[in-house]
Amino acid sequence: MNKKWMATLAFSALLLAACGNNEEATTANEEATADVAQTAEERLITDQLGREVAVTETDRIVTGGLLPYPSAWYFATGSGEEIVGMHPNSYSATENSILAKLAPEMLDASTAFVKNGEMNIEELMNINPDIYFELSTDEKTIEQAEKAGIPTMGVKTFDQSDAEPLATYTSWLELTSEITGKAERKDMFIEEGDAAQAIIDEKLATVDAADKPKILFLYGASADALTVTGANFFGEQWIKATGGIDVAAEAGVTGRKDVNMEQIYEWNPDIIYITNFTPAQPEDLYTNGIGSFDWSTLDAVKNKQVHKVPLGIYRWYPPSGDAPLMLKWMAQKNYPALFDYDMNEEIKAYYTKFYDYNLTDEEVDSILHPVSEAAKVTK
Amino acid sequence: MKLWTKITLFLLPIVIALVSIGIGRFSVDFTTTVQILLSQVFPIEQTWTEMEETVVMQIRLPRIILAILIGAGLSIAGASFQGMFANPLVSADILGVASGAAFGASLGILLIGNGIAAQGLALVFGLLAIVFTNIIGGVGKKMPVFMLVLAGIVTTALFEALISLIKFVADPEEKLPAITYWLMGSLGTASYQDLWLAGPLIVIGGGILLAVRWRINLLTLPEDEARSLGISVGKLKWVVIFAATLVTAASVAVAGIVGWVGLIIPHVARMLVGNNNERVLPVSVALGGAYLLIIDTVARSVTATEIPLSILTAIIGAPFFAILLRKTGGGWS
Amino acid sequence: MKIEVHDGNFFYAKKKRDVAPFIYGTDINFTLEPGHIMAILGPNGAGKTTLLKCITGLHDWKKGTTLVDGQPINKWSQKELWKHIGYVPQAHKMVFGFSIEELVVMGRAPYISSLAQPKKEDYEAAHKALEEVGILHLAKKSCNHVSGGELQLALIARTLVSNPKVLILDEPESHLDIQKQVIILQTLKRLAKEHNISCIINTHYPNHAFYLADQVLMIAKEKKAVCGTVAETMTESRMREYFNIELRKILYDQDDYVFETMIPTELATQREAVECRFNDFDHV
Numbered sequence: 001m002n003k004k005w006m007a008t009l010a011f012s013a014l015l016l017a018a019c020g021n022n023e024e025a026t027t028a029n030e031e032a033t034a035d036v037a038q039t040a041e042e043r044l045i046t047d048q049l050g051r052e053v054a055v056t057e058t059d060r061i062v063t064g065g066l067l068p069y070p071s072a073w074y075f076a077t078g079s080g081e082e083i084v085g086m087h088p089n090s091y092s093a094t095e096n097s098i099l100a101k102l103a104p105e106m107l108d109a110s111t112a113f114v115k116n117g118e119m120n121i122e123e124l125m126n127i128n129p130d131i132y133f134e135l136s137t138d139e140k141t142i143e144q145a146e147k148a149g150i151p152t153m154g155v156k157t158f159d160q161s162d163a164e165p166l167a168t169y170t171s172w173l174e175l176t177s178e179i180t181g182k183a184e185r186k187d188m189f190i191e192e193g194d195a196a197q198a199i200i201d202e203k204l205a206t207v208d209a210a211d212k213p214k215i216l217f218l219y220g221a222s223a224d225a226l227t228v229t230g231a232n233f234f235g236e237q238w239i240k241a242t243g244g245i246d247v248a249a250e251a252g253v254t255g256r257k258d259v260n261m262e263q264i265y266e267w268n269p270d271i272i273y274i275t276n277f278t279p280a281q282p283e284d285l286y287t288n289g290i291g292s293f294d295w296s297t298l299d300a301v302k303n304k305q306v307h308k309v310p311l312g313i314y315r316w317y318p319p320s321g322d323a324p325l326m327l328k329w330m331a332q333k334n335y336p337a338l339f340d341y342d343m344n345e346e347i348k349a350y351y352t353k354f355y356d357y358n359l360t361d362e363e364v365d366s367i368l369h370p371v372s373e374a375a376k377v378t379k
Numbered sequence: 380m381k382l383w384t385k386i387t388l389f390l391l392p393i394v395i396a397l398v399s400i401g402i403g404r405f406s407v408d409f410t411t412t413v414q415i416l417l418s419q420v421f422p423i424e425q426t427w428t429e430m431e432e433t434v435v436m437q438i439r440l441p442r443i444i445l446a447i448l449i450g451a452g453l454s455i456a457g458a459s460f461q462g463m464f465a466n467p468l469v470s471a472d473i474l475g476v477a478s479g480a481a482f483g484a485s486l487g488i489l490l491i492g493n494g495i496a497a498q499g500l501a502l503v504f505g506l507l508a509i510v511f512t513n514i515i516g517g518v519g520k521k522m523p524v525f526m527l528v529l530a531g532i533v534t535t536a537l538f539e540a541l542i543s544l545i546k547f548v549a550d551p552e553e554k555l556p557a558i559t560y561w562l563m564g565s566l567g568t569a570s571y572q573d574l575w576l577a578g579p580l581i582v583i584g585g586g587i588l589l590a591v592r593w594r595i596n597l598l599t600l601p602e603d604e605a606r607s608l609g610i611s612v613g614k615l616k617w618v619v620i621f622a623a624t625l626v627t628a629a630s631v632a633v634a635g636i637v638g639w640v641g642l643i644i645p646h647v648a649r650m651l652v653g654n655n656n657e658r659v660l661p662v663s664v665a666l667g668g669a670y671l672l673i674i675d676t677v678a679r680s681v682t683a684t685e686i687p688l689s690i691l692t693a694i695i696g697a698p699f700f701a702i703l704l705r706k707t708g709g710g711w712s
Numbered sequence: 713m714k715i716e717v718h719d720g721n722f723f724y725a726k727k728k729r730d731v732a733p734f735i736y737g738t739d740i741n742f743t744l745e746p747g748h749i750m751a752i753l754g755p756n757g758a759g760k761t762t763l764l765k766c767i768t769g770l771h772d773w774k775k776g777t778t779l780v781d782g783q784p785i786n787k788w789s790q791k792e793l794w795k796h797i798g799y800v801p802q803a804h805k806m807v808f809g810f811s812i813e814e815l816v817v818m819g820r821a822p823y824i825s826s827l828a829q830p831k832k833e834d835y836e837a838a839h840k841a842l843e844e845v846g847i848l849h850l851a852k853k854s855c856n857h858v859s860g861g862e863l864q865l866a867l868i869a870r871t872l873v874s875n876p877k878v879l880i881l882d883e884p885e886s887h888l889d890i891q892k893q894v895i896i897l898q899t900l901k902r903l904a905k906e907h908n909i910s911c912i913i914n915t916h917y918p919n920h921a922f923y924l925a926d927q928v929l930m931i932a933k934e935k936k937a938v939c940g941t942v943a944e945t946m947t948e949s950r951m952r953e954y955f956n957i958e959l960r961k962i963l964y965d966q967d968d969y970v971f972e973t974m975i976p977t978e979l980a981t982q983r984e985a986v987e988c989r990f991n992d993f994d995h996v
Contacts, residue, residue, distance in 0.1 A: 116547055116548055116549075117555070222557060223568060224488070224557040224561055224568060225557055225567065225568065226567075226568075230683075248683065251683035252682065252683055253683050253684055257683075257684035257685075258565075258567060258684060258685045259683055259684050259685060260404070260438070260567045260568075260679050260685050261438055261568075262403045262404045262405045262434055262438050262439070262679070263404040263405070263683055263684075265404075265405045265430055265433070265434055265438075266403075266404045266405040266406070268430070291568055291570065292437075292568075292570035292571070292572050293568075294433050294437055296429075297428075297429045297430040297433055298430075462808070465807040465808070466807065467807065467808070590827040591826065591827065592829070593824070593828075593829040593830060594821070594826070596808075596810065596814070596818060597818055597821060599806070599807055599808050600806075600818075601801070601804075603765060603770045603799075603801070604799070604801050606770060606790070606794075607768065607770060607794060607797075607798075607799035607801075608794060608818055608819060608821040608822065608870075609790055609791045609793070609794030609795065609821050609822030609874075610790075610821050611790060615826075649808075653809075653810075653811065653814075654808035654809055654810050654811075654814075655810060655811070655814045657829050657830070
C-alpha cells in the first residue's frame, strides 16, 4: 500500500515536471519571437551563427576547438576561474605561456572531454558546463552538445571579419561581454588596437610599395611537409597591417597548404615568420635542421630574418588579447628603422595596463622566444 | 619488338626527365639547367646562383629519379602480380603489401617521427603482410592462388583498420596531417636520402622480376600444366612475390600509397606489345617511369601548393580504366 | 622411352595424413615400350585424368611407382624429366591471349636457364614444331582467337619443342569436329612412328583406340584395371561390364583397309527405316 502510494506520487511528480517543462519551452519560444526582454534567470544570447542560445548561469565555461578562447575569456573578464574545461591544445598553449602565471587557476581546467581531437559528449556532461564554446564550423559537435542540453555558442574564426585578427577578437569580446555584461576590456582593446594601427599606418605612408618586404608565414615545417598560410587566413591580414607582401597569398595559396621547397625558393622571402603551431624554430632553418631541406640560400636565412611568432596570453598568430602588441612587434621586425620603440617596454606597459601584472625581463623574453613545446598537444 | 621501338621506350623516361628538370615553380632557364648538370661531370665555370644549383641538383634531380624509379617499380610489380595470379585486375594491393607497408610507415611517423624509421618499418610490415597473407592462404608447395587473393583482402582490411587506428591516436595538429598527407602519396619532400634508401631496393626487386619475366608467362597457366613444363612453380611464385613486395614496400615508404599506376600501366603495355611478359615487363618499366614522372611534374609545378599524387593518378587512371573495361569487357586476348 | 607402372593406386585426401579408399579397383600395372601408344578407356569419373597425373608424377601415387627408363620417377630431376615427357592438357581458354608461337615456346622452359629469356633458336624450335603439326601459319595469332582443334595442335606442338620421348594426352580429340579429330589422331600416330615417341592417351572413342593403340588400359569404378592388346581388352563383354552398355564390335574391310569400331546396340536402326542396302550408299 505504502509503496503504491509512493509510486503514484513519483509518477504524478514526473508528469507535472514534464508539463512544466513544456510550458517553459513554449513561453521561451513566444518570448523569443516577440523579442521580449528576458528575466535575469534566463537570457537569450545570439551567437556568431545567428542562433539564439538560452543562458542562465555563467560560472562554468568549457571551450572546445576554438583554441584561443580560454585566454579571450580571461582577457574579457579578468578572471580564469570560470574556465573549467578546455581543449588539450588550448591547455598546452596556456601551460607554456604567461597566462599560467596570470591565471594559474586555469591550469585546473579539465581536458578529458577531448581525446584525439574529438569531443566526447559524456565526458563533457561530466564537467557540467553552463556554456560551451565551439568553432562555428564544427556543426556536429555543436548539435551534439545542444542535444545534451548544454548551451552552446558557435564562434567564428577566419570566416569572421575577413580573418582580420583584431576585428575577429573584438567580435569574440563582444559576445563575451554580452554574456558577462563586462564591456570595459573590449573598449580598451579596440582603442589600443586602433592606436597601434594608426602609428603603423602613419609611418608606413612614407614607404614605397617597391620597398615592402616579401613575407612568408611558415605554419608547419617538418621532414614530411612544409605548410604555409596564404589568403583568407590571419597571416595575410597581419602582413597587410604591417606593410609587407604576402608571397603565398599572391601566388594563389589560400588558407593553409603544403608547398615544396622549390616554391619557397621561388618566393625567396625577405622575412619568414614561424607560427607556434609547429615546434620548428628559426635555428632549425639557420642550421638546416629539418629533414634534408636546404634553407641556406634563402635571403631571409642569409640575413637572419627568420622569426618565431611570440606567445603571450595566447599564440600571437591567431587573434589574441595581445594582438595590438603583435602589430607593433611585426611592424618593427618588418621595418626596424622606422619603428624604434623598445618592444620589451611596450609589452611590459601593455601587461600592466591590461592584466595588472608587472613582467620581469625573463618573462618578456619567454613571450618573445616561446619554447617548441608550446606547439605540442598535451595528452 | 623492333629495335627502334626499344630505343624509343628506353629513351622515353630520359627525355621526359630532361624536360621535367627544366620545369618547376622556381624558374631556371634551360641552358642553365644543362650547364648545372654538365658541371657535375665537366669543369664548367659557374655562372649561375647557388639557389639555382640547389633547385636543380638537390630538389629536382632526386625527385625526378625517385618518380621514375617508383613509377617503374609499381608498374613492374603490378605486371608481375597480374601475370602470377593470371588476373589482369590485381595489383600490389591485392596481397595487402601496400597497406602493410603503409601501416608500417604510419607507425614510424607516429612513434619515432619521420625518415629512416618510417621507411624501415614500411619494409618490415610490407613483408610481414605478405607472410601474414600466406599464413591465412595456406603455405605449401602448391599454393592455392584463389585462397591467397582472399587472404590478401583480409590482410588489407586488417592493415587498413590499423592505419585508421594510427590516425585516430595521432595528434591532430602535427602528425595526423603528416600521416594523412603522406598516405595520399607525395614526393614533395623527396631527397637523396630517400633515393639511397628506396632506390637500391627498387632496382634489386625490379631486376629480379625482369630476369624471370618470361617465366611469369608460365605462371599464368594452370599449376599442373606449368609444372609439366619443368619449372618449380612454388619456388618461382615466391621469388616473384618477394621481389614485387620489395619494390612495393620501398615505394610506399618513400611516396605513400600511389594508386592506379601498378594497375593501369601493365594494361597499356599489353595494348602496345601483346601479352608476353617478356615484353610487357620492360615496357611497363619504361611507361611507368615516364607516366609517374609526368604526373609528379604536374603535381609539383602547376600550382603553388603540392597536389597529392594519388589524386592525379586516380583522376587520370580511373576513367582510363573504365574505358578499357567497357572496350575489352574484361577479357585480355 | 619405356614407361612402367608398378602397383600404382591413388586416393584423394583432404589432409595429408588422411586415408581414403583407393579409387582404382585394382592396382595399376603396365609397361609401355618406346614408340608404342597406349589408350586409356573408362567411363566418366573413373579417374582417367588423375591417372595421367599420377603416371607423370604431377600427383604422387599413394601406392606403387612409375618407372621411367627403369628409374623411379621421383629420382628424376624435374627439369630432366619434363625434357622427356610432354603433357598435353585439354585445350582451355587462357586469361592472357598469348600468341601461338609464344604459347609453344613455353615448352622450351626445361632448356632455358631460370634467369634467361628464350632465344632465337628457341623460337626456331617452336616454328619447327608448329610446322610438324601443320599450323605454322597461325604462329602470330592469339591462342584465344583460333579454333579448339588448332589450339590442341598448338599444345601438342608445345610438348614437341622439348623433343619429348613420351607424350601424355588428356582427351586431345574431345570437343573437336570429326575432321579435326582425324588430324590430331594422324599426327599422333605419325609422331609415334617417325620419332619413336611413346604415347599415353585418354579417350572416349573406341574406334580411336582401335586406330591408334598398341595396348589399352581399361578402368572403371570398383573394377579391375585391365591392360592388354586392343583385341584382347576391347571385347564386347568387357565393354558391357565397364561401360554398363551393350556394344557391337563392327569390322568392315575395303581394299587393303580395315575399319574397326564399336557401336551401342541401342543406337541401331530398324532395317525398314533405312533405304540403303548393305555397304551401298551410292544411290541415296
